[in-house]
Amino acid sequence: MTASHRERAAAPARLALGLAVLVSTYRAAGASSGAPPAPPFRFVDVSAKAGLTRIVLSGRPDKDHLLDSSGTGIAFLDYDKDGRLDVYVVNGWRLEGSRVVERGRNALYRGLPDGTFRDVTDEARVGGEGEWGSGVAVADYDGDGWPDIFVTNFGKNVLYRNLGNGRFENVAARVGLESPGWNTGAAFFDADGDGDLDLYVASYISCSLQDVLDAQRTLMWRGLETVAVGPFGLKGAPDHFFRNEGGRFVDATVEAGMQDKALGFGFGVRAADFDGDGRIDLYVANDSDPNYLYRNEGKGVFKEIGTWAGAALDENGAAQASMGIAVGDVDGDGVLDLFTTNFSEDFSTLYHGVGNGLFEDVSKASGVGPATYRPLSWGTAFADLDNDGDLDLVVANGHIYPQIDRHPELIGTLAQKNLLLENRSRPGAPAFRDATEEAGPGFQESWSSRGLAVGDFDNDGRVDVLVSHLDAPPSLLRNESPDGGAWLTVVCEGKHGEANPIGTTVTVRAGGRVQSRDIAAGDSFLSTNDPRPHFGLGAYTTVDEVLVRWPDGTRSVRRGVPARQFLRVRYGS
Amino acid sequence: MRVHAGVVFAHGVVLAGLVGLGPVPAAAEGPGMAPSTPAEMVATYSSLADGILALKRTEEDLCRSILAATNAHAQVELGRAQKAIAAADAKGAQAALEGLAADVGQMATEGDNAVAAVRKKLLDGGHHHNAAGEAQGIFDEGFVVVTRAAKAKLLESSRGIGQMARAPKADALEAEWKKVQAVVGPLLKPAR
Numbered sequence: 001m002t003a004s005h006r007e008r009a010a011a012p013a014r015l016a017l018g019l020a021v022l023v024s025t026y027r028a029a030g031a032s033s034g035a036p037p038a039p040p041f042r043f044v045d046v047s048a049k050a051g052l053t054r055i056v057l058s059g060r061p062d063k064d065h066l067l068d069s070s071g072t073g074i075a076f077l078d079y080d081k082d083g084r085l086d087v088y089v090v091n092g093w094r095l096e097g098s099r100v101v102e103r104g105r106n107a108l109y110r111g112l113p114d115g116t117f118r119d120v121t122d123e124a125r126v127g128g129e130g131e132w133g134s135g136v137a138v139a140d141y142d143g144d145g146w147p148d149i150f151v152t153n154f155g156k157n158v159l160y161r162n163l164g165n166g167r168f169e170n171v172a173a174r175v176g177l178e179s180p181g182w183n184t185g186a187a188f189f190d191a192d193g194d195g196d197l198d199l200y201v202a203s204y205i206s207c208s209l210q211d212v213l214d215a216q217r218t219l220m221w222r223g224l225e226t227v228a229v230g231p232f233g234l235k236g237a238p239d240h241f242f243r244n245e246g247g248r249f250v251d252a253t254v255e256a257g258m259q260d261k262a263l264g265f266g267f268g269v270r271a272a273d274f275d276g277d278g279r280i281d282l283y284v285a286n287d288s289d290p291n292y293l294y295r296n297e298g299k300g301v302f303k304e305i306g307t308w309a310g311a312a313l314d315e316n317g318a319a320q321a322s323m324g325i326a327v328g329d330v331d332g333d334g335v336l337d338l339f340t341t342n343f344s345e346d347f348s349t350l351y352h353g354v355g356n357g358l359f360e361d362v363s364k365a366s367g368v369g370p371a372t373y374r375p376l377s378w379g380t381a382f383a384d385l386d387n388d389g390d391l392d393l394v395v396a397n398g399h400i401y402p403q404i405d406r407h408p409e410l411i412g413t414l415a416q417k418n419l420l421l422e423n424r425s426r427p428g429a430p431a432f433r434d435a436t437e438e439a440g441p442g443f444q445e446s447w448s449s450r451g452l453a454v455g456d457f458d459n460d461g462r463v464d465v466l467v468s469h470l471d472a473p474p475s476l477l478r479n480e481s482p483d484g485g486a487w488l489t490v491v492c493e494g495k496h497g498e499a500n501p502i503g504t505t506v507t508v509r510a511g512g513r514v515q516s517r518d519i520a521a522g523d524s525f526l527s528t529n530d531p532r533p534h535f536g537l538g539a540y541t542t543v544d545e546v547l548v549r550w551p552d553g554t555r556s557v558r559r560g561v562p563a564r565q566f567l568r569v570r571y572g573s
Numbered sequence: 574m575r576v577h578a579g580v581v582f583a584h585g586v587v588l589a590g591l592v593g594l595g596p597v598p599a600a601a602e603g604p605g606m607a608p609s610t611p612a613e614m615v616a617t618y619s620s621l622a623d624g625i626l627a628l629k630r631t632e633e634d635l636c637r638s639i640l641a642a643t644n645a646h647a648q649v650e651l652g653r654a655q656k657a658i659a660a661a662d663a664k665g666a667q668a669a670l671e672g673l674a675a676d677v678g679q680m681a682t683e684g685d686n687a688v689a690a691v692r693k694k695l696l697d698g699g700h701h702h703n704a705a706g707e708a709q710g711i712f713d714e715g716f717v718v719v720t721r722a723a724k725a726k727l728l729e730s731s732r733g734i735g736q737m738a739r740a741p742k743a744d745a746l747e748a749e750w751k752k753v754q755a756v757v758g759p760l761l762k763p764a765r
Binding site: 232233234235236262263264289305307308309310313317318356358360 | 671674675677678679681682685686687689690693696697713721724725728731732734735736738739
């Protein structure tokens with residue numbers, strides 16, 4: 001479909017949103033400043049061809065317990081620092097009734113030059129230690145220059161320290177991070193500004209393996225089906241904050257002011273500097289409880305301000321069943337915005353940042369609410385998928401009750417299509433349009449998806465999408481959108497040679513437009529994105545300025561940078 | 574203290590009931606007649622009902638007390654904020670206003686996160702203080718005193734006060750505080 005066809009196809013939707021005038025004004029402004037009309041999206045699932053074949057095991061077919069249906073995270077990383085993205089997939093277990101049939105093994109796939117992957121799990125020794133896996137966060141926790149892999153589990157957590165020779169060793173017990181429980185989202189970040197990475201780990205429900213094995217479906221769903229109980233009726237488990245003390249992690253949850261007093265059902269976690277004060281804050285998505293926004297007060301102390309900061313509840317004052325998180329400046333106003341995915345028949349929420357760490361729910365006005373109301377949503381990410389200079393939004397969907405398949409007319413089925421929402425914002429007015437139908441075959445497939453990560457696995461300048469599903473291998477949605485705009489990907493090399501230090505912020509200025517990205521470990525739903533900041537540039541072929549703000553506050557600047565390249569910036573240069 | 578009194582009272586009722594369940598005199602029964610419940614059992618159940626209702630009233634009083642305590646704390650923060658604004662102490666004003674915003678938010682949610690955990694526990698156990706009100710959309714699940722409408726207004730005020738923190742103005746603060754009190758005042762008055 002050509003750009004003009006797409007413009008015509010999009011018109012009714014825009015009219016329905018009542019944004020036609022605003023959008024065309026913005027489009028015209030973009031055109032006059034040299035930005036090309038956005039090209040159509042096209043994503044193709046190449047996972048099987050690429051070799052991502054290991055099935056993610058997900059409990060019992062009937063999903064008798066929430067652990068059967070909560071799914072697992074997924075990560076893009078470059079563990080061998082060869083410049084190509086690798087993939088890590090967390091796995092669960094397979095059950096039959098109350099019997100454990102198979103303990104799934106996590107998978108590490110090494111990216112090869114031809115765009116395929118080789119399963120190197122065994123040689124790398126990162127199979128998961130037999131635990132029922134949840135999430136993954138990737139960061140160089142020990143500052144030795146090599147990215148390490150932290151896996152949260154229903155059970156003991158695993159920290160795979162990268163030995164730099166293609167192998168890893170599990171050091172979780174040694175460094176104090178096993179913390180048994182139903183651990184879910186995790187994020188590494190420098191909480192106390194001492195130069196090393198601390199860690200927050202969310203937890204979901206307090207229950208034993210025996211509880212899971214013995215689970216019976218007793219909750220009546222619409223008087224039609226019995227489904228898995230929870231999270232109401234089950235006891236929440238407390239989240240933990242671990243302070244890095246010379247490579248050993250100490251539980252400093254209370255000391256840091258991060259005590260999970262509500263025992264919220266924690267899932268996604270994302271660290272970012274939401275108030276722009278140079279200190280990294282933390283956001284936690286809670287299922288059915290208010291979300292937490294921990295503002296960093298300095299010296300490793302936090303204050304939970306979610307309610308009055310406008311980021312804990314929806315615009316009606318209701319707690320939502322939040323799962324995943326995306327963070328980015330969607331409207332180009334220089335302030336970070338927040339997006340949380342939620343349960344079906346409730347909209348996912350776009351919190352527009354209004355400055356100083358405060359937010360307002362703009363889900364309805366932005367079009368995000370209506371587009372996300374029906375599905376049950378999990379992993380999510382902002383990324384410029386058409387390289388037009390703004391952040392689009394992808395959302396992984398899938399229900400938790402297989403029993404609804406007997407009544408598809410009510411709220412759909414267990415398997416659902418994932419969503420692609422195209423950014424149509426202008427500064428101060430976030431706006432999105434549902435572009436799923438025209439996003440290519442990869443977005444027409446239905447799965448019960450969970451984890452989601454974005455990254456440019458084939459290094460072609462177009463951001464691809466990686467999604468994990470229940471009881472299936474992951475999908476790798478290769479971005480084949482024709483004739484996208486120009487782009488720039490920045491590869492940051494830290495003080496100790498580490499690739500893409502967590503907490504680094506990269507800002508680019510091109511043609512009067514300023515865009516920023518931060519580097520995070522722990523994002524989306526239990527997942528980690530490609531750590532290399534990517535920028536779509538539209539028609540601009542030269543970036544006026546690239547500013548890298550390193551975690552210690554020092555800066556590196558490049559000017560007059562040609563587009564369509566991977567720009568390496570080294571600390572101190 | 575009323576909580577303790579209520580709990581003790583309820584336990585007493587239950588004990589009294591158990592004692593009363595000893596040998597029960599047979600009620601008048603005859604062929605073809607439905608057996609009537611022994612009067613002692615009815616009396617015990619009636620006493621238990623009084624206890625249950627007293628506990629429910631106690632829950633309401635406690636939640637109102639939580640609200641009142643938070644409101645009192647908010648008034649202290651308000652005073653601090655006003656003084657700081659008058660003294661052009663931006664840092665002090667910001668801290669006080671953020672504290673005030675947190676208090677108002679806490680009133681909206683009828684307590685802090687620790688209270689939320691208790692509310693969740695009650696809901697998990699099937700206890701809905703305002704079940705009818707919830708069904709009618711007047712109350713959020715588990716809320717005892719703060720209606721949904723009051724919650725929305727208080728949340729809006731808490732966000733408004735939070736936004737004021739970086740650029741405080743005395744008259745705007747006063748106006749917002751009046752809004753808060755207009756909502757909280759009626760909630761603090763006992764329903765009975």
